[in-house]
Amino acid sequence: MGETAVTRLMGTFGVQSELLIAQILNFCLVAYLLYRFAIKPTLKTVEERQKKIADGLQYAESMKQQLAAAEKERLQILKQAQEEAQALLAKATSEGEQYWQVQKKAADEKVEQIVSQARNAMEVEHRNLLNETKAEVSTLVMETTERLLQKVLTDDLRAKLNQQAVSLLSNEHGTKT
């Protein structure tokens, strides 16, 4: 009786095994084709896009970190360069000062030497001049004395007078200098 009721129900709604199998195969085929040629490629593309976006974000983050590191490195290099420049400047200033001192000392020494040489030369010149003067004075004294006395002086007297004149000249010169 149950089977009859089911058969009657199936008959009322026109259910037939051939149509049922055809509908099952039809749906399976449509679902497969949809998935194979539309859903699966779309899902793959979505996944690929998400991966690309994630990679892009990661790359951007990485670039940001690299930029920060580069900026930090730049500042560090700049700071180091400034320090090196300061050190170089200090060293140059120090060496300049030292060089200036050495050169000054050398110049002073040279000046001193020149002055000393000039002084010596002047001394020698002075002495020569004095000797010449002495000789001239002695000769003049002799000649003057001889003219005054109207006679030729002996060698002893000449020597004595010469001695007195030189002594007198030396004393005068000594008091002047």
Next chain:
Amino acid sequence: MRKGLFTFFGCILAFQVQAGVAVSPKPYLLGTIGGFPITNGMLYTWIISLAIIGIVRWLVQKPQLIPTKGQVVVETLIDNILQLLQPIVGARVVKQAFPVLIGFFIYILMQNWSSLLPGVGTIGKLEHGHFTYFFRPSNADLNATLALAIVSMIAWGYFVFSYEGFTGTIRHIFGNKADKSELSFGIYSFLFFIFLGVGLIECISILFRLVSLSFRLYGNVFGGENLLNNIMALAPWTKYVLPVPFYFLEILIGVVQALVFTLLVAVYIGSICNQEEEPSPSP
């Protein structure tokens, strides 16, 4: 007042009966090919199946990273359905079950909406005073909805036995789900018989899913066809205006029924495969 209302609805009923616009519950046989019966429901199913493949392929074309407008439509549909199904079916099974479930949704949706196209139920031949129309909505044919229900139950069986195994499934249906530590041995043992009875009811419920899934979809679409036919025949002077809201209703019902069928199959799969992934209740 009440007498007036009865008279009004009585007149409507009489008009429908007199107009004879009720849709046949079974498809008409149009002919046979090699002994295979070609019904108007089968013919229209094939036509719309080809159209589904064509439309979706046309929308998607070759998927690109920068999507076209059609690709956006399909991507949005797929993504939303996937997000909807994942918590129901469970992350473990959703990837494998998704092709079948999205197939159900798109197939049923397009078949439902195609029943609203001009020519469905109106193009045919008149023989001996009987009008035989060539195109019958697929889901207004019980063969189609029963076929979908059978496929869904085969898929359910495949996923359940694949992921839970035979013993796991039997344990899930007939097993004692009480906490042994909280009950005495006597009560716990008695509960075995209770859960055995519950399991038997569950088996009947599982078998009846074939009926419930197929007749729910069939009933809604077939009822919709009847509704539209009757509204059109209600009064000749309103046939271009009055059916319009009901067409919108049928568009809505088309989506809802596609979603209901898909979600129910997802729930059937998830009720066994998604057990361990349910979040534990907070104390």
